[in-house]
Structure formats: C-alpha cells, structure tokens
Amino acid sequence: MTVDLDSSGSCRFRVLTAPGPGAVAVIELTCEILETAPHMLRRLSFVRPNAQSGILASVPPDNVAPQNAAVSVKGLDSIMSLGRICYGYWNAEDLVVVRTSELTWEIQCHGGTIAVNRICRDLLSDGVLEGDRDTEAVSLATPAASMDALRLKDVQLIVKQAVRSRVANARSRRTAGLILAQASNSLCQDLMTILNSLSKDVVEVKAVRQRLAGWLDVADHLTEPWRVVFAGAPNVGKSSLMNMIAGMERSIVCDQPGTTRDIVEVDGVVEGWPFRFVDTAGLREGSEDQIEELGIQQSHLATSQCDVLCLVSDDAGAWHDQLSLMKLPKHTVLVRNKCDLMAELDFVQPLRNKSPALSGLPIIHVSAHTGHGLPELLEWIRRAVVPQEPDKNTALPVCARQFEIG
Known part of the structure; x- marks a missing residue:
C-alpha cells in the first residue's frame, strides 16, 4: 500500500534536547x-553488534535495505521491537534508535548543531512535520519557519540563563549593563544563524562567527578581571606604583632588594572594566635566599600568564639580560618610573640604545x-x-561554549 505523506500529515518529529553542543542529542519521531x-525512517541504515568479534556489523538485508530504499512494516517490526536498542546511521551520522511505543521512535545522535540540523533537514525534506500536532507553530506550508520559532525559544532560554548567572558576578555597573543587554539585542538572532548554518549562506554564517569570536575576550572578562602584572628588577618602584593605583598600601615598600617575595594582587575598575593588578618579586639572577628565589620563580610564572x-x-641597562629570557605577551608596555628625578631628555633615547630587546615597545613615563x-x-x-568599546547593541557571546564559538 502506498501512503501519501503530504495528504495525511501523519509523521512528526521534535528535538527533545536543547540546542548547542552536548554528549547526546535526542530527536523524537511519531x-x-x-x-x-x-517512509519516515527511510534514511536509516541499521547495524548491530557482532557477538563474536565485538564490532559493529551490518544487519543482513532481509526486509531492511540501505538508505533511501523502502522498508516494510513487517521489516520494522522484526528489527525494531518495542524497547529494543538498535545501532545504525543516518546518512553519515552514527546514532542509536529506540522504539519507545508502537508509533514512536527516539533517535540519539552526536550532540551539537551539525548532526541534529542534518537529520532535521532530511526529515523536513521528506515531508515530516516538526512539533506536536496541536502546536500552533507547526504549518504544512512553512515547516522550516515553525522549526526556527521553536529553536528561537530554546536559544532565548540559553541566553537568559547565561545572563542570569553572569550578571550576579559582574564587577561594575558598566559590565552588568552589557550582560543584561544580551537578552534583548541581536545576540539571539546571531546564534540562530549559527544554529541554522546548514540552511544559511556560508559567507553570512562565517561573518557572524567571526564577529562574535572577535568579542569573545571581552565577553569572558565581563565577570573575570584582566590580569595586569608589574614586573621588573628590584627596587625600581613596582610596589609603589601598585600602592598608588590601589590608593592604599597593599605592597610593602622598601629600598632593600627582595622586599616583595609573594605575589600581591589588588582588584580595580578602569573606565568600567575589571582589572587585577599584580605586584611581583624583583627579577634578578639567582638569590641565595631560597624564599626570595621562590618569589622570583613565581614572578616569571605570573608574567607568562598575564593579559598585560x-x-x-x-634604568634600561638592567633590563637586557632579563628580557632576553622572557617571552613578552602581546600587550607589553615599558613603564619608566621615577621620572620626577630626571630630566625629560634623559629617559627616551638612552632607553632604546641600551636595550635592543625593548625596541618597538611603547614607553610611558610615570x-x-x-x-x-x-x-x-x-x-x-x-x-x-578593549581597543573598541562595545555598547548595549553589541552582541557579546556570553554563551560561547554552547554554540562552539571561538
């Protein structure tokens, strides 16, 4: 008997798991x-564990043919009895199929957007409708639109959950405002473009991904401060600078080398952005004091893990040997301290001449x-x-992990 799917509208599917990457995604078919x-399951090809070898082997083609071939009801009943776990694939996607009732199946595939999108698109192209029969969003004329409407609700829920968890850890009014804005600006639509990448223009999807990825570092630091490390030779005024920035004496100030032995941190906000300023032990060749030597090792570690x-x-002459051993981060600046003790002409040209390792670094006199x-x-x-400051209309990927951004 031949069944006209278009006229009966009797086959439907729905995605039971939230969009985004995960271990397993589940699609229910009824x-x-x-x-x-x-016909609904026509793209399935079944395999089963080989009892002798322990590997997956194809089911003999009695009643069950490869993809895109007709399978009889009797063939389905013989292979997919109620509650039985069947291994197989949907085109190139590995999956597990379970018959949960007489007229219901669950497909369990790899988590993420690619596998789910591919299976859903195949179902839609085969005339299978999305959603429950009573769902108003389902339309015979526009099944793809109904699919987008349901997914948009899931995406909005994910974004709202991310906003709720992040705003509680915001460190300034500015970052809190930017976090809250993500629930109402274009972020959800951008994520929908990524989620529906198989049905969107490749150039458009790539542009959205690149734009969101460009804001990834800013989004990560809406709640986590950037680390700014002050490093240098002993007795150049690192701790004094820290105290001036912090507005209080968090670091011990002394003219004796080796005074700062532990990492000292202080949190602050600069123009609404969170920063963690870190004072380190003076960098110099090995000290006989084991505690001081440990502090120097911690200083090297801190410089390798900072944002700035x-x-x-x-005195630039003391820097050459130390800098030759260090891999400078992308954002590095030379801070020439004690400028109040020297003439302005004394600390520009000599600095570059004495230390070639400093060539090209910006210099700020303080x-x-x-x-x-x-x-x-x-x-x-x-x-x-933050070379370009976002505003409340800027989509920031506050839930980048769920959508594999970056």
Whole structure:
C-alpha cells in the first residue's frame, strides 16, 4: 500500500534536547499511521553488534535495505521491537534508535548543531512535520519557519540563563549593563544563524562567527578581571606604583632588594572594566635566599600568564639580560618610573640604545611619588585589551561554549 505523506500529515518529529553542543542529542519521531513509518525512517541504515568479534556489523538485508530504499512494516517490526536498542546511521551520522511505543521512535545522535540540523533537514525534506500536532507553530506550508520559532525559544532560554548567572558576578555597573543587554539585542538572532548554518549562506554564517569570536575576550572578562602584572628588577618602584593605583598600601615598600617575595594582587575598575593588578618579586639572577628565589620563580610564572605586562624600570641597562629570557605577551608596555628625578631628555633615547630587546615597545613615563603619568598608563592598559568599546547593541557571546564559538 502506498501512503501519501503530504495528504495525511501523519509523521512528526521534535528535538527533545536543547540546542548547542552536548554528549547526546535526542530527536523524537511519531506517526499516526504505522504504514507511514517506513517512509519516515527511510534514511536509516541499521547495524548491530557482532557477538563474536565485538564490532559493529551490518544487519543482513532481509526486509531492511540501505538508505533511501523502502522498508516494510513487517521489516520494522522484526528489527525494531518495542524497547529494543538498535545501532545504525543516518546518512553519515552514527546514532542509536529506540522504539519507545508502537508509533514512536527516539533517535540519539552526536550532540551539537551539525548532526541534529542534518537529520532535521532530511526529515523536513521528506515531508515530516516538526512539533506536536496541536502546536500552533507547526504549518504544512512553512515547516522550516515553525522549526526556527521553536529553536528561537530554546536559544532565548540559553541566553537568559547565561545572563542570569553572569550578571550576579559582574564587577561594575558598566559590565552588568552589557550582560543584561544580551537578552534583548541581536545576540539571539546571531546564534540562530549559527544554529541554522546548514540552511544559511556560508559567507553570512562565517561573518557572524567571526564577529562574535572577535568579542569573545571581552565577553569572558565581563565577570573575570584582566590580569595586569608589574614586573621588573628590584627596587625600581613596582610596589609603589601598585600602592598608588590601589590608593592604599597593599605592597610593602622598601629600598632593600627582595622586599616583595609573594605575589600581591589588588582588584580595580578602569573606565568600567575589571582589572587585577599584580605586584611581583624583583627579577634578578639567582638569590641565595631560597624564599626570595621562590618569589622570583613565581614572578616569571605570573608574567607568562598575564593579559598585560608592565615592565617597570628606572634604568634600561638592567633590563637586557632579563628580557632576553622572557617571552613578552602581546600587550607589553615599558613603564619608566621615577621620572620626577630626571630630566625629560634623559629617559627616551638612552632607553632604546641600551636595550635592543625593548625596541618597538611603547614607553610611558610615570612617577609613583607624584602620580604623574598614571592616568596615561591606565588608559593604555584599558585600550590594549578593549581597543573598541562595545555598547548595549553589541552582541557579546556570553554563551560561547554552547554554540562552539571561538
């Protein structure tokens, strides 16, 4: 008997798991007339574990043919009895199929958007409708539109959950406002473009991914501060700079080398953006004091794990050997301290001549004693990590992991 799927509209499917990557995605398929099930499942090809070898082997082709071939109701009943777990694939996608009732099947495939989108598109092209029969969003004329409407609700839920969890950890009014804005700006539509990548223009999807990926670092630091490390030789004024920025004495200040032995951190906000300023032990060749030597090792570790490195110096000649051993991060600035003690012409040309390793690094002259140059230093730090400031209309990927962005 030949069944006209278009006229009966008896086969439907729905995605039971939320969009985005995961271990397993589940798609439920139902039909009202059992005779339509073979057509609904026509793209399945079944395999089963080989009892002797322990590997997957194809089911003999009695009643079950490869993809795109008709399968009888009797063949389905013999292979897919109620509750039986069947291994197989949908075109190139590995999956597991379970018959949960006389007219209902569950397909369990790889989590993520690619496998689910491919299977759903195949079902739609075969005339299978999406959603429950009573769902108003389902339309025979526009099944793809109903699919988008249901997925949009799931995407909005994911974004709202991300916003709710992140705003609780916001460190400034500005970052809190940007987080809250993601629930109402274009982020959901951008994520829908990625989610429906198989049905969208490749260039459009790539452009959306690149745009969101470009804001990934900013999105990550809406709740986590950027790390700014002050490193340099002993007794160049790193701790004094930290104290001036913090507005309180968090670091011990002394003219004796080796005073700072532990990592000292202080959190602050610069133009609405969160930063963690880190004071380190002076970098110099091995110390006889084991505790001080440990502090120097921690300083090297801190410089390798920071977002911004401020190399503090009051004499460029002391820097050459240390810099040759360090891999400078992308955002590195030379902070020339104690500028109040020297003439302006004394700390530009000699600096570059004495230390070729500093060639090309920006230089900011400051004084921890008077505060001169500190506003310029903080402005440079902010611009280094946020060269283009977002506003509330900017889509920031606050749920990048769920949609494989970056």
